[in-house]
Amino acid sequence: xxxxxxxxxxxxxxxxxxxxxxxxxxxxxxxxxxxxxxxxxxxxxxxxxxxxxxxxxxxxxxxxxxxxxxxxxxxxxxxxxxxxxxxxxxxxxxxxxxxxxxxxxxxxxxxxxxxxxxxxxxxxxxxxxxxxxxxxxxxxxxxxxxxxxxxxxxxxxxxxxxxxxxxxxxxxx
Amino acid sequence: xxxxxxxxxxxxxxxxxxxxxxxxxxxxxxxxxxxxxxxxxxxxxxxxxxxxxxxxxxxxxxxxxxxxxxxxxxxxxxxxxxxxxxxxxxxxxxxxxxxxxxxxxxxxxxxxxxxxxxxxxxxxxxxxxxxxxxxxxxxxxxxxxxxxxxxxxxxxxxxxxxxxxxxxxxxxx
Numbered sequence: 418x419x420x421x422x423x424x425x426x427x428x429x430x431x432x433x434x435x436x437x438x439x440x441x442x443x444x445x446x447x448x449x450x451x452x453x454x455x456x457x458x459x460x461x462x463x464x465x466x467x468x469x470x471x472x473x474x475x476x477x478x479x480x481x482x483x484x485x486x487x488x489x490x491x492x493x494x495x496x497x498x499x500x501x502x503x504x505x506x507x508x509x510x511x512x513x514x515x516x517x518x519x520x521x522x523x524x525x526x527x528x529x530x531x532x533x534x535x536x537x538x539x540x541x542x543x544x545x546x547x548x549x550x551x552x553x554x555x556x557x558x559x560x561x562x563x564x565x566x567x568x569x570x571x572x573x574x575x576x577x578x579x580x581x582x583x584x585x586x587x588x589x590x
Numbered sequence: 591x592x593x594x595x596x597x598x599x600x601x602x603x604x605x606x607x608x609x610x611x612x613x614x615x616x617x618x619x620x621x622x623x624x625x626x627x628x629x630x631x632x633x634x635x636x637x638x639x640x641x642x643x644x645x646x647x648x649x650x651x652x653x654x655x656x657x658x659x660x661x662x663x664x665x666x667x668x669x670x671x672x673x674x675x676x677x678x679x680x681x682x683x684x685x686x687x688x689x690x691x692x693x694x695x696x697x698x699x700x701x702x703x704x705x706x707x708x709x710x711x712x713x714x715x716x717x718x719x720x721x722x723x724x725x726x727x728x729x730x731x732x733x734x735x736x737x738x739x740x741x742x743x744x745x746x747x748x749x750x751x752x753x754x755x756x757x758x759x760x761x762x763x
Contacts (some may be wrong), residue, residue, distance in 0.1 A: 434643035437680075438712045439694045444704035475706050476682050482708060484680050485732045488657035507610075509649050509658050511728065513704065517725060521595065521612045528662075533648050540612045555684065557730060559658045 437481035448514050448553050449491060450475060455492075470497050478560060485560050492553040493517065493546035501543040501569075506562035508536035511546070514553030518545045541568055607660035610654035620666060621647060621687050621726050628665075643670050651733060658733050665726040666690065666719040673744075675715040681709035683717070687726030689720045714741055 443451040455471040460534040470493050477487040491498070492514065501520065510519070519537065520543040528534065536542045546552035616624040616692065628644040643666050665687065666672070667722040683692070689702040694709070694717040701707065709715045719725035 437633075437708070437710045439710045439715070440708050441692065441699050441701060442706035442708065444702070444706070446704075450702065450704075450706065473629060475709050480708075482680060484659070484682060484710065485734075486657070486682075486730060488682050488684075488706070507655060509657060509659075509661050511661075519614065528614060528616050529617070531621070531623075533615035533623065533661070535610070535613050535615065535649050535653075537610045537612045538656065542612070557657075557659060557661060561658075568632075583743070 462556030486557055489556050492551050495549050498545040499543055500567045501566035502567050503541045504558050504563050504565040507536050509557040510534040511555040515550045539561050605755050653757050657728055660733050664731050672717040673738050673740045675738035675740045676714045677738040678711050679732050682730040683707040684728040688723045690725030
């Protein structure tokens with residue numbers, strides 16, 4: 418039994434390869450993965466740069482994968498939220514870390530670990546972390562997808578109104 | 591805040607609909623989900639019917655979803671294993687419950703919660719549960735995909751050799 422072969426990818430060239438290699442993408446135990454560098458993502462807050470949202474591209478074509486979908490992990494720090502947005506492509510979310518909220522149109526639902534969410538085409542939606550601990554989730558999308566339209570109606574104020582807590586806005590595209 | 595709206599799907603008709611509805615797919619806390627009936631899956635063992643492998647279709651087009659991928663959760667009971675197989679389509683696996691093994695060609699790797707696995711096109715592969723507790727994982731695949739070829743070379747004997755433990759073989763297709 419081995420716990421090696423972390424993110425090997427023979428023949429990778431310029432981010433694309435004809436022969437992507439199988440790989441085990443090791444979880445470090447803290448919702449980060451070996452060989453996957455998290456990106457801080459579309460940080461907002463009136464020009465401030467809060468370390469409140471991160472995106473981890475687990476399988477997204479960068480190593481030559483040809484899947485018609487991308488697998489990403491997002492994490493929102495307390496007070497963080499994604500853009501309230503709509504688009505034609507669908508989202509499938511699996512909550513993995515902590516609890517948070519999903520807004521689907523005018524309704525909000527509390528979600529926790531291993532809850533899944535299907536977000537339909539054209540559904541205005543948003544993910545929010547009103548809690549005190551990180552809220553992390555996998556988000557699976559089609560590899561080819563349209564750009565989101567950010568909605569301003571009902572823009573949440575909580576991210577900026579919680580006593581100086583950091584806030585983050587990110588598109589889930 | 592609501593914890594309702596479980597698997598609602600307005601206008602569903604014959605498993606397909608023009609307007610799929612967003613939905614929260616609630617985890618019951620035991621790696622089953624409300625509204626998702628697990629199927630026992632490709633059970634083997636010389637004609638015996640062991641309750642050792644189950645498949646949960648979380649998002650797989652059955653409610654009108656148009657994603658170019660399907661999200662399933664598989665669970666292997668102790669001693670269970672999937673077919674040793676190959677196919678042109680890729681697998682992306684996220685381990686969610688317990689620990690197990692993935693075989694990639696001639697090598698085996700121990701995997702645990704939140705490890706991810708990318709299985710490349712044409713890669714002979716197998717998932718196995720040599721342990722004493724359930725081994726469960728999400729498996730994401732392209733919605734359009736080829737049929738697996740089951741490989742007999744090196745077929746594992748452990749499933750049948752562990753003192754009468756149930757064994758299960760299933761394709762991950």
